[in-house]
Amino acid sequence: MKEFIEGSHAIAEVIKSCQPGVISAYPITPQTHIVEDLAQIVADGELKSQFVNVESEHSAASVVLGASATGVRVYTATSSQGLFYMQEVVFNIAGMRLPVVMTCANRAISAPINIWNDQQDSISLRDSGWFQIYAEDNQEAVDFHLIAYRLAEDKRVMLPVMVCMDGFILTHGMETVDIPEQDKVNKFLPSYKPLYKLDPGDPMSMGLLADPDYYMETRFAIQETMRESLSYLSEISKEFNNVFSRDYKDLLVEEYQLKDADKVIVAMGSVCGTIKEVVDEQRAKGKKVGLLRIISYRPFPYARIYEALKDVPKVAVLDKAVSLGAYAPVAVEVKAAFYGKKKSPKVISSFVGGLGGRDITLETIHEVFRRLTVKEVNFDFVDLKPELLKEEYGE
Numbered sequence: 348m349k350e351f352i353e354g355s356h357a358i359a360e361v362i363k364s365c366q367p368g369v370i371s372a373y374p375i376t377p378q379t380h381i382v383e384d385l386a387q388i389v390a391d392g393e394l395k396s397q398f399v400n401v402e403s404e405h406s407a408a409s410v411v412l413g414a415s416a417t418g419v420r421v422y423t424a425t426s427s428q429g430l431f432y433m434q435e436v437v438f439n440i441a442g443m444r445l446p447v448v449m450t451c452a453n454r455a456i457s458a459p460i461n462i463w464n465d466q467q468d469s470i471s472l473r474d475s476g477w478f479q480i481y482a483e484d485n486q487e488a489v490d491f492h493l494i495a496y497r498l499a500e501d502k503r504v505m506l507p508v509m510v511c512m513d514g515f516i517l518t519h520g521m522e523t524v525d526i527p528e529q530d531k532v533n534k535f536l537p538s539y540k541p542l543y544k545l546d547p548g549d550p551m552s553m554g555l556l557a558d559p560d561y562y563m564e565t566r567f568a569i570q571e572t573m574r575e576s577l578s579y580l581s582e583i584s585k586e587f588n589n590v591f592s593r594d595y596k597d598l599l600v601e602e603y604q605l606k607d608a609d610k611v612i613v614a615m616g617s618v619c620g621t622i623k624e625v626v627d628e629q630r631a632k633g634k635k636v637g638l639l640r641i642i643s644y645r646p647f648p649y650a651r652i653y654e655a656l657k658d659v660p661k662v663a664v665l666d667k668a669v670s671l672g673a674y675a676p677v678a679v680e681v682k683a684a685f686y687g688k689k690k691s692p693k694v695i696s697s698f699v700g701g702l703g704g705r706d707i708t709l710e711t712i713h714e715v716f717r718r719l720t721v722k723e724v725n726f727d728f729v730d731l732k733p734e735l736l737k738e739e740y741g742e
Contacts, residue, residue, distance in 0.1 A: 418544030441476025463704020
């Protein structure tokens with residue numbers, strides 16, 4: 348059923364259809380509308396679930412960890428500082444191999460305080476053992492939650508999934524979204540049957556002390572599962588298309604006008620819609636440009652990126668996060684995809700933009716393509732304001 352609906356409300360509707368038994372979250376901008384809606388849905392009896400009110404994000408993550416450990420499908424959502432407050436438990440959830448699904452409404456990190464969008468929060472937790480998939484629009488954000496539960500609860504996987512959607516741009520943006528019918532959801536996402544759970548009748552322990560004789564193997568197991576899951580994503584995407592008639596291919600990357608491109612931008616999230624508009628405009632003028640959109644950031648699809656870009660002469664990576672004191676995080680991963688390979692773009696330029704919600708405009712994308720034409724950029728910011736830098740640093 349198609350509705351013109353705010354992104355956050357659409358997420359609440361799809362989570363309702365997934366029928367989690369326990370929901371717990373703490374409100375933080377710009378995630379709040381999602382859990383407000385879910386609290387109302389549960390209170391109105393539309394969803395048979397326990398909505399657990401807590402005093403912090405750390406507690407919300409602890410609640411869904413405990414509930415998942417007892418064999419219940421769970422859900423939580425957060426953003427920015429809230430995700431960082433959860434961090435201890437986020438690592439525990441992955442280490443205990445619990446199939447938790449979380450929405451991250453991407454938002455900048457303090458200080459200074461900023462409530463607007465970039466991707467610094469989720470990118471900073473890239474090593475936590477969670478899958479991370481990034482939506483371009485609200486239809487994808489809805490669909491990716493269904494896929495997230497299928498992936499997380501797959502007996503070959505049993506790992507948590509973070510669905511990342513750009514704060515305000517998507518969470519508060521109004522779009523026409525096809526909200527999946529319950530019978531189709533039931534067909535694609537069967538009732539959760541845990542592989543293991545805490546049960547007084549069949550006692551077991553989780554999260555025990557692992558000394559040096561055991562700990563490293565737990566990390567190896569998660570690493571191997573992540574690697575193997577690259578193919579599972581393709582399987583699940585095909586099943587999703589069979590039920591809902593929306594094809595996300597392998598759920599790793601999207602190749603847009605890449606076939607004969609000599610200049611390509613690599614990016615994640617909602618900015619890709621802006622890039623596509625510029626690509627179409629430039630193509631109409633005979634320019635051979637394209638976009639490679641990364642959907643799965645964890646696990647990172649090195650092989651797919653290599654195959655997509657190996658014959659492209661010039662590539663620009665546009666990050667909406669920065670690893671202070673080092674190179675930009677997505678650019679580092681893209682460059683690593685070509686390490687030791689026979690083919691590689693002659694130029695892989697790295698740009699950072701959109702931090703703290705600064706608009707990435709059509710002109711920004713044109714400028715990235717222009718700078719890609721002139722020379723290689725090892726690492727630089729776009730859309731900086733010289734007058735503010737002058738105030739900070741002087742002449």
